[in-house]
Amino acid sequence: MSAAAERAGAPVGGPRRRRIFGRGAAPPEPLERGAVTLRARGVTVARGRREVLTTVDFEVATGEVVALVGPNGAGKSTLLAALAGELPASTGAVELDGRPVTAWSALDMARRRAVLPQSHTVGFPFTAREVVAMGRAPWAGTDRDHDDETAIDAALAAADVTHLAARPFPTLSGGERARVALARVLAQDTATLLLDEPTAALDLGHQEAVLGLARDRARDGAAVVIVVHDLGIAAAYADRVAVLDRGRVAADGAPRAVLTTGLLSAVYRHPVEVIDHPVTGAQLVLPVRRVSAATPASAPPG
Numbered sequence: 001m002s003a004a005a006e007r008a009g010a011p012v013g014g015p016r017r018r019r020i021f022g023r024g025a026a027p028p029e030p031l032e033r034g035a036v037t038l039r040a041r042g043v044t045v046a047r048g049r050r051e052v053l054t055t056v057d058f059e060v061a062t063g064e065v066v067a068l069v070g071p072n073g074a075g076k077s078t079l080l081a082a083l084a085g086e087l088p089a090s091t092g093a094v095e096l097d098g099r100p101v102t103a104w105s106a107l108d109m110a111r112r113r114a115v116l117p118q119s120h121t122v123g124f125p126f127t128a129r130e131v132v133a134m135g136r137a138p139w140a141g142t143d144r145d146h147d148d149e150t151a152i153d154a155a156l157a158a159a160d161v162t163h164l165a166a167r168p169f170p171t172l173s174g175g176e177r178a179r180v181a182l183a184r185v186l187a188q189d190t191a192t193l194l195l196d197e198p199t200a201a202l203d204l205g206h207q208e209a210v211l212g213l214a215r216d217r218a219r220d221g222a223a224v225v226i227v228v229h230d231l232g233i234a235a236a237y238a239d240r241v242a243v244l245d246r247g248r249v250a251a252d253g254a255p256r257a258v259l260t261t262g263l264l265s266a267v268y269r270h271p272v273e274v275i276d277h278p279v280t281g282a283q284l285v286l287p288v289r290r291v292s293a294a295t296p297a298s299a300p301p302g
Helices: 003-008 016-021 076-084 106-110 128-139 145-158 174-188 204-219 231-237 261-268
Strands: 036-047 050-061 064-069 091-096 113-116 192-196 223-227 240-245 248-253 272-276 283-287
Touching: 036 076, 036 223, 050 064, 050 076, 050 091, 050 223, 050 248, 064 076, 064 204, 064 231, 076 113, 076 192, 076 223, 106 113, 106 128, 113 174, 128 145, 128 174, 145 174, 174 192, 174 204, 192 204, 204 223, 204 231, 231 283, 240 261, 248 261, 261 272
Parallel strands: 064 223, 064 240, 113 192, 192 223
Antiparallel strands: 036 050, 036 091, 240 248, 272 283
């Protein structure tokens, strides 16, 4: 089984996948816009004696993109894993569609949320298309499995990897693997998407395309949570931004309310400047850099 399939809760194969999962509960009904899909209540997560998250309250609703930002070690990926039901809370609880994540079977979880991890590895030489097809495994035996081929083709196209469909996954570059893994998540077609640094291995154009896909999914009614390091991306694409600092939520709200010079400079322990673009008015978040006094590159030698 691939790591991607394990993270999604989706096994590889045809009829065998139903035997692994069992039938599960009935497939979920479509959710109304604004319905909360995931909620953390006072969640604390410990690794050994160290608390990585401390009494975190967080929720995400359909129709919105929420960006999790913060410095290294702030707890962003840990919170995402707790929300996905992959990391147990030491205290507090995580709910998915109104029930504790511990109450759902692997199949029922996979029909309700899809997870994109940071790393993208597959243990066998599956083709890119076969990896994307893993996202359809939760719908086997339901009336939605008739849409498998259409969903796979659409996901390949959306992630700009149709031309890679026949290539063995291990032969792809890091950025190509990341896009194929994203296509697998898109093909899974769940009401909630949890994306851990989806732009980390991508070039500029594909970064913008991926964030555009996330925003489009939210506009179509999905709940999307994205871990990002680029604060400019969070400002441009997120409806809400949750800033984590040392395992706690330092702020949670609209980008213009949260991404401020004072807060970001304190959280990142580095001076940060927040300005509006002089032409578009878009919010820009920039680190304050010391500029060298060296001769400008444009100056003629002399």
